[in-house]
Amino acid sequence: MHINNWPPSFLSFFAVNFDHFQILRAIGKGSFGKVCIVQKRDTEKMYAMKYMNKQQCIERDEVRNVFRELEILQDIEHVFLVNLWYSFQDEEDMFMVVDLLLGGDLRYHLQQNVQFTEEAVKVYLCEMTLALDYLQSQHIIHRDIKPDNILLDEQGHAHLTDFNIATIIKDGERATALAGTKPYMAPEIFQSFVSGGTGYAFEVDWWSLGVTIFEVLRGWRPYDIHASNSVESLLQLFSTVSVQYCSSWHKDLVSLLRKLLTVNPEHRFSSLAHMQTAPYLSDVNWDAVYEKKTEAGFVPNKGRLHCDPTFELEEMILESRPLHKKKKRLAKNRSRDNSKDSHIGSHLQEFSWPRHASLRTYVTFTASERGSGSVLLNVSSW
Numbered sequence: 001m002h003i004n005n006w007p008p009s010f011l012s013f014f015a016v017n018f019d020h021f022q023i024l025r026a027i028g029k030g031s032f033g034k035v036c037i038v039q040k041r042d043t044e045k046m047y048a049m050k051y052m053n054k055q056q057c058i059e060r061d062e063v064r065n066v067f068r069e070l071e072i073l074q075d076i077e078h079v080f081l082v083n084l085w086y087s088f089q090d091e092e093d094m095f096m097v098v099d100l101l102l103g104g105d106l107r108y109h110l111q112q113n114v115q116f117t118e119e120a121v122k123v124y125l126c127e128m129t130l131a132l133d134y135l136q137s138q139h140i141i142h143r144d145i146k147p148d149n150i151l152l153d154e155q156g157h158a159h160l161t162d163f164n165i166a167t168i169i170k171d172g173e174r175a176t177a178l179a180g181t182k183p184y185m186a187p188e189i190f191q192s193f194v195s196g197g198t199g200y201a202f203e204v205d206w207w208s209l210g211v212t213i214f215e216v217l218r219g220w221r222p223y224d225i226h227a228s229n230s231v232e233s234l235l236q237l238f239s240t241v242s243v244q245y246c247s248s249w250h251k252d253l254v255s256l257l258r259k260l261l262t263v264n265p266e267h268r269f270s271s272l273a274h275m276q277t278a279p280y281l282s283d284v285n286w287d288a289v290y291e292k293k294t295e296a297g298f299v300p301n302k303g304r305l306h307c308d309p310t311f312e313l314e315e316m317i318l319e320s321r322p323l324h325k326k327k328k329r330l331a332k333n334r335s336r337d338n339s340k341d342s343h344i345g346s347h348l349q350e351f352s353w354p355r356h357a358s359l360r361t362y363v364t365f366t367a368s369e370r371g372s373g374s375v376l377l378n379v380s381s382w
Contacts, residue, residue, distance in 0.1 A: 016088055018088070021039065033052040053093055054094060084098055084367060101151045102154050107147040109298075118250060126289045131159075131160045135205070143165050143175075144184070180204075183225040187234075
């Protein structure tokens with residue numbers, strides 16, 4: 001079997017493929033994926049294209065995560081979330097085409113020493129509140145909310161991206177996996193891992209939001225947690241260390257952060273309804289927030305691309321299979337291997353995905369019914 005037969009393999013009724021896009025430049029990379037800016041040739045519309053090498057996905061056991069992310073992205077659309085437009089594959093890679101965001105992520109701006117005001121962060125807090133409320137209505141736990149995954153559009157509004165470790169829970173189910181980025185993970189995730197317990201649910205995303213808002217305002221996180229910390233030491237830390245809030249912050253802001261950073265999830269603010277009771281947000285017009293009529297306190301410089309410029313150099317100089325040479329490379333490979341079966345294709349065929357009935361729909365996706373949407377891009381964690 002040829003590698004093109006990834007089951008049922010990003011095969012589109014509309015035949016959207018790599019040749020329909022012009023590659024403009026590389027702008028990001030992650031553990032098993034890269035991101036570039038592309039332009040669709042027929043409409044001239046700009047997008048971000050995430051591409052993942054199939055062989056690396058297999059070697060790193062990431063196939064299931066990729067399929068889960070596609071399953072989630074095809075079914076969601078929200079003003080403050082990433083929107084998927086197309087997905088397809090070729091012999092080497094899988095592709096996801098999403099809206100392009102040019103304002104950079106909050107991590108990038110923190111690294112550029114941007115000093116965010118309370119008013120600017122209040123807008124992010126409200127926009128992410130609406131995003132989480134929507135995800136909760138769709139039974140989705142994101143599990144990786146952090147500055148790296150909150151992206152700004154050119155007007156300075158925030159958008160949540162990267163659903164690689166997100167999960168779906170329904171009908172009172174609980175998640176149990178140890179998943180996330182340690183400094184942003186809620187205590188009950190670690191507790192579930194250590195003792196089994198009852199697992200965790202949507203409350204974990206609200207804890208992560210609290211950590212993120214604290215960090216964007218303060219420049220560091222409320223707890224000194226690193227990837228090397230043991231789970232047991234973290235549970236002890238949460239039970240013994242008190243968060244130190246900045247004395248200059250508004251008392252109502254501190255009160256709200258305390259509600260988000262409550263160790264016991266049963267007492268934590270974890271819904272839009274909870275947030276609307278907070279005195280700090282009493283003056284918020286939530287309809288205006290949703291319609292992006294609330295003025296952003298920080299607007300990225302429109303005269304520059306807010307990402308690390310070395311990504312483009314690495315793609316051009318160091319990448320053994322650069323994207324801009326793909327068409328010529330694949331043509332040679334097809335000519336050489338036309339009569340051969342592919343070992344990778346056979347491996348992928350053996351992979352068993354539990355929702356075969358919907359696989360064709362979400363693995364090959366064209367968002368033909370969507371409006372203009374927002375421009376979204378994750379440049380750091382893909």
